[in-house]
Amino acid sequence: MANPLRDPRDRRIPRVAEPSVLVMFGVTGDLARKKLLPAIYDLANRGLLPPGFSLVGFARRNWVDQDFARLTYEAVREYARTAFREGVWQQVCDGVRFVSGEFSDDAAFDRLAEVVAGLDVERGTGGNRAFYLSIPPGQFPVVVRQLERSGLSGGKDEPGWRRVVIEKPFGHDLTSARDLNDLLASVFAPQSVFRIDHYLGKETVQNLLALRFANTLFEPIWNRRYVDHVQITMAEDIGIGGRAGDYDGIGAARDVIQNHLLQLLALTAMEEPVSFAFDALRAEKQKALSAVQIPDDPLTGTARGQYAAGWQGGIPVPGFLAEDGIAADSGTETYAAIRLGVDTRRWAGVPFFLRTGKRLATRMTEIAVIFQRAPHLPFNATDAKELGQNALVIRVQPDEGITMRFGSKVPGSAMEVRDVNMDFAYGESFTESSPEAYERLLLDVLVGDPPLFPGHEEVELSWKILDPIEEFWAANGRPEPYLAGTAGPACADAMMARDGRAWRRL
């Protein structure tokens, strides 16, 4: 029965999640404390969680409900984006439960199933369950099996929906990605699996889609006829911090390029989807990814580096090999750059350069579309000496926005042309009130709105691009050291120079 109070024209009434239970594994981790739990409160505060929404934590600690409620309370007080209101907290707190146990403990999962079933009755959650696996990927199989065994993942005839959320990395190569997918697919329907990459906020994706497909200004020049090359960068100024365990042996390419940068590439390079529906958007991204060509010679078409001790913003920082938990001879790269091609009529011959690194000079993520030089300049060579290539830069972070770079006459009696920037920021301070990425992600999961999450086909295509490069790297040499706080290793600059191009300055 259609809800008589809902009307698509009534834009004031927001999408509210259905009554449901969110079961979180790994609640004591940083991500849960700093992002997920505050995001749940913020959603409730904005009126986007229904009465009856319940949160169940599962962890090894010997806790009762109140302990988990206290952890949640502290996380909310410290990290929530919106103002604290006692009433909202009370509403969230009423639905908080905790189940203590090991992942291997059948009895613990049976207790969990009982608690969740109890909530269905007590709070009217109607069998709707989302499982958030905020745990190391190695533990996915045992948890997924337990969900199946205990009946939590439900049968087809049971009422309500079941959804599962996993965070990147989605495997560490094609084989492991397939194993993970087979595992999930054996228990959950494909559209119930939500793959979250916290680097890639939905807001960014939608901004990019709006820029490309809501305007007429950019589309005509968005092709090989005008574009010289594309640079997609994610630079971080931090080191690996406490992530040694899951970074060593993984490296920058698997960590960032595999999903984040290749998703940005797909969104930049893809054709217009026929609609923004789940399938249509994924189909276009898949097409773009399947057209990606890796360099013929990985030696000249890729670069990798490892940060060495140096100064980062006035502070001396240790090198990667000196970080806690990293082997002194680790060959893991902390910087990776790749030159890719996209073999379509639109992009043939236009290189896409992807780079990412830790401990670089600054923190920024951007997509820079660099245009060809004008075929002829009716000025003296000296007049336009300082004129570079036009560029359209989509700044993802910090300071999300768009920069256009073009030549302009310098005021004065001489005819002199120089590059200028035209900037658009998503409102100077939209940030203050714009929802945090995790709020959107969680709401999408609870509402069941998946179109911007990558599907497993995209994940597999990304690994197909990356695997041969990783194999080449593993068999050939070591990453080149670069000083912390700089723009990366010299070999990355050399890779661009061979192409007659240069990286945008960080």
Place this chain on the structure above:
Amino acid sequence: MKVELIDTTASTVRNELMRMCQQMGGLTTGVVLNLVIMTDEADQYDAMRAATHAGREHPCQVVGVIARTGRRPRRLDAEVTVGENMPGQMLLLRMQGEMNEHVDSVLTPLLVPDTPVVIWWPGRAPKAPAADPVGVLGQRRITDVAADEAPRQRLLELAAGYRPGDTDLAWARTTNWRSLLAATLDRPYAGIIEAAVAAEADNPSADLMAAWLTGRLGVPVHQEVSDGPGVTEVSFMTGDGKIVINRADGRNATLSRPGEPDRFVALHRRDVAELLSEELRRLDPDDVYGETLAELAKAAAAAPVAGTDEE
């Protein structure tokens, strides 16, 4: 940066604004809308503050207009503020004398061109906002009948003069309620036989909510008077019992459904800044509001004792 201009002209204000913006680094570029506030000395402070707050979400040029009453010579005073507390820029214009008949002539040159204009009357508003000389400048016209002594009467006037783009903060005050009610009916329920809205006397939001429910559900909707604050209860009588949302303290509500334990829901009353932010989020006409006003007018025509409650 703040500059006061006494006995000035619109073009001087404009030049000063441009000079200040240039000095501050070209702040006009981020402005997404013009927000014109038609206010008076008494309300000016609160209204400008609310606008500043809303401006954090929607960078805008705020233009406050105070028409000073009484016999005075023609004069325009202006306060120009750029880059303080908010991303956009703020003008406060005080007009007196016959200039008050021609406010639009002062405003037009001061609006950021090719950018949406929203007019907001925090207090007294014209009977038909869209027919007002200033109102025609805006694509969105925001009134607030709660500020009036006879809000029901005002709503009926607004209904008579309604044009797409009109909206009222009393309607925005119902959003959280309506959202919760809609979420309540997302779950299966037995057919609704009748509904009731309880609120303190003369509460225009209750009138709008009742009219909305009438139009949506097609069942009798009763209005009851309570001690407030604001709307205190909405209930649906269904085939298998009563669904009730009760909010006695203006902050937290209890949701009761037949055969289920009561549930606690946060449902706080929002301040004007939050309401204004909601209004500015969408600048296209609010058709549902228009239909609700029409519904209200229809009910009033059927029961000609307007302004009193049905019970």
